[in-house]
Amino acid sequence: MHDMVIRSGKVIDGTGNEAQEVDIAIDNGLISAIGTGVGQGQTEIDASDHLVTPGFVDVHTHYDGQATWDPDMSPSSFHGVTTTVFGNCGVGFAPARPDSHDWLIQLMEGVEDIPGAALSEGIDWSWETFPEYLDALEEMPRVMDIATQVPHGSVRAYVMGERGARNEDPTPDDLVAMAKIVQEGIEAGALGFTSSRTMLHRALDGEPVPGTFAGADELIAMGQAVAEAGGGVVEVASDIGLGGLEGNFGSDIDWMRELASEYGLTVTYALNQADNHPQQWRDLLELSSAPIEGNGKVIAQVAGRPAGLLFGLETSLHPFKMHPTYLELAATHQHAQLVKELSKEAVKQQILSETTGYTGRFNHDVAHGFHKMYPLLGNPDYEPKPEDSIGARAEKENRDPYEYAYDVLLANDGRGLIFFPLADFAEHTLDPTYERLNHHGAFWSLSDGGAHCRLICDASTSTFMLSHWTRDRTNGPKMKIEDAVKLMTHDTAEIYGLLGDRGTLEVGKRADINVIDYDNLALFAPEMAYDLPTGAPRLLQESTGYKATIVAGEIVRKDDEFTGARPGRLIRGRR
Numbered sequence: 419m420h421d422m423v424i425r426s427g428k429v430i431d432g433t434g435n436e437a438q439e440v441d442i443a444i445d446n447g448l449i450s451a452i453g454t455g456v457g458q459g460q461t462e463i464d465a466s467d468h469l470v471t472p473g474f475v476d477v478h479t480h481y482d483g484q485a486t487w488d489p490d491m492s493p494s495s496f497h498g499v500t501t502t503v504f505g506n507c508g509v510g511f512a513p514a515r516p517d518s519h520d521w522l523i524q525l526m527e528g529v530e531d532i533p534g535a536a537l538s539e540g541i542d543w544s545w546e547t548f549p550e551y552l553d554a555l556e557e558m559p560r561v562m563d564i565a566t567q568v569p570h571g572s573v574r575a576y577v578m579g580e581r582g583a584r585n586e587d588p589t590p591d592d593l594v595a596m597a598k599i600v601q602e603g604i605e606a607g608a609l610g611f612t613s614s615r616t617m618l619h620r621a622l623d624g625e626p627v628p629g630t631f632a633g634a635d636e637l638i639a640m641g642q643a644v645a646e647a648g649g650g651v652v653e654v655a656s657d658i659g660l661g662g663l664e665g666n667f668g669s670d671i672d673w674m675r676e677l678a679s680e681y682g683l684t685v686t687y688a689l690n691q692a693d694n695h696p697q698q699w700r701d702l703l704e705l706s707s708a709p710i711e712g713n714g715k716v717i718a719q720v721a722g723r724p725a726g727l728l729f730g731l732e733t734s735l736h737p738f739k740m741h742p743t744y745l746e747l748a749a750t751h752q753h754a755q756l757v758k759e760l761s762k763e764a765v766k767q768q769i770l771s772e773t774t775g776y777t778g779r780f781n782h783d784v785a786h787g788f789h790k791m792y793p794l795l796g797n798p799d800y801e802p803k804p805e806d807s808i809g810a811r812a813e814k815e816n817r818d819p820y821e822y823a824y825d826v827l828l829a830n831d832g833r834g835l836i837f838f839p840l841a842d843f844a845e846h847t848l849d850p851t852y853e854r855l856n857h858h859g860a861f862w863s864l865s866d867g868g869a870h871c872r873l874i875c876d877a878s879t880s881t882f883m884l885s886h887w888t889r890d891r892t893n894g895p896k897m898k899i900e901d902a903v904k905l906m907t908h909d910t911a912e913i914y915g916l917l918g919d920r921g922t923l924e925v926g927k928r929a930d931i932n933v934i935d936y937d938n939l940a941l942f943a944p945e946m947a948y949d950l951p952t953g954a955p956r957l958l959q960e961s962t963g964y965k966a967t968i969v970a971g972e973i974v975r976k977d978d979e980f981t982g983a984r985p986g987r988l989i990r991g992r993r
Contacts, residue, residue, distance in 0.1 A: 427465025473500025486612025607990025915992025
């Protein structure tokens with residue numbers, strides 16, 4: 419008798435092959451049989467009229483701190499994710515000298531909007547070196563498998579101290595020392611090396627992330643260290659994917675391609691559609707994905723839905739955040755009392771009459787960009803039409819858009835949310851995202867699970883990939899279910915060197931599996947929770963429709979609730 423049998427499901431195996439109705443048997447945490455007549459199981463799951471897929475492999479998250487205290491790995495675990503990779507964008511918590519802990523926290527808080535108080539309270543800093551950090555991660559059982567990468571910012575600060583933090587050029591000895599740390603990290607089990615080259619990423623004090631201005635020689639030296647340690651991914655956050663025609667547009671692609679060609683590495687970067695250059699991604703994708711010599715490649719990371727900011731009274735930004743009267747009230751009132759005050763007509767009119775304190779182009783959009791602000795309702799729509807914007811709705815009702823936005827924020831007891839697509843929605847359609855997701859030079863990524871706690875909640879994009887792209891979309895072409903599943907399983911696992919034991923449903927592979935009530939799969943609207951250490955806030959978005967999520971043959975979530983099983987482990991190295 420098998421440990422478990424998933425019976426009569428519509429099995430989508432992750433390879434892109436057509437779905438088939440078969441049974442899956444599981445023994446000792448592995449898939450032991452697929453087909454009909456596989457025999458009985460001690461545990462049986464009736465998957466009739468359900469999808470059965472591999473567990474999703476999410477390779478762009480920021481659980482570097484949370485993974486040290488949270489066995490549930492939420493919110494990614496709410497959405498069928500069974501393997502997650504963090505250490506992205508050049509920020510993380512190892513290596514870490516004892517006197518740099520506060521600085522590393524401020525760096526992560528500035529770049530990824532993870533509350534510093536929560537990080538200070540939650541991280542026990544039982545490590546200094548990167549291998550010691552992996553040892554610490556390995557100690558905790560959890561609901562999913564985790565893997566990490568060596569972050570450039572931490573390495574620079576560890577070796578160069580203040581010089582590294584302030585982006586001074588390294589000496590030859592600095593390069594040798596940094597390369598040694600990277601090599602040791604890969605040898606200990608890291609999947610790659612990451613860096614940041616975007617001016618959007620700054621520490622809490624406003625300084626660019628260490629490595630932002632690193633020369634090609636430094637980046638190639640780090641990549642060489644990855645190769646000499648056995649290989650891996652080099653990931654970079656770059657302005658070239660955010661409409662930056664100036665600066666490093668060409669040179670960044672040059673060193674990426676050189677690194678991929680010379681050392682056989684996979685080099686990956688974030689590619690968004692920018693409002694100011696909505697067609698630039700086409701040229702960039704063509705340039706980066708052109709054939710190169712050797713086994714390496716350059717491949718772009720693409721988000722499954724718009725990179726969207728959420729404006730609310732509890733979030734980091736909203737159109738009235740800098741209005742003097744609002745600032746005064748928010749400083750002296752808890753949420754419920756604040757909502758009561760804001761609901762008074764005299765207070766409302768006073769705030770609406772004031773000039774915003776926001777400055778700069780981005781902040782101007784936050785305060786005035788009503789043509790791309792959309793109410794995010796109970797059934798959230800991440801591909802809204804132009805007529806759904808607050809600007810269009812207000813015009814139709816002959817109302818002031820500021821007043822309309824104000825009322826949206828006060829809805830639902832002051833928990834109303836406004837969706838503001840920061841990128842990937844320049845033309846009010848996700849057709850460019852569809853093109854990129856189906857391009858050989860790109861793959862699904864950028865969920866940012868664990869990050870941007872008070873402003874973005876995109877860890878749910880795996881659920882969105884199935885519900886929107888394969889079932890609900892009306893604004894353009896849909897994806898085949900088989901293709902969407904492949905993007906989130908086989909492809910991500912392959913790119914990060916994990917396809918040897920996961921990413922597809924095959925005999926002998928880990929039994930990381932989702933059983934999904936596809937017809938009823940749905941996302942709820944994000945809500946602010948105060949469940950981080952110290953009671954710090956974060957946006958959470960739950961879903962319904964996951965009948966079972968299985969990790970290593972154990973059911974970790976059943977009917978959208980945790981079971982208490984924690985079979986997840988640290989992944990060390992490619993396989």
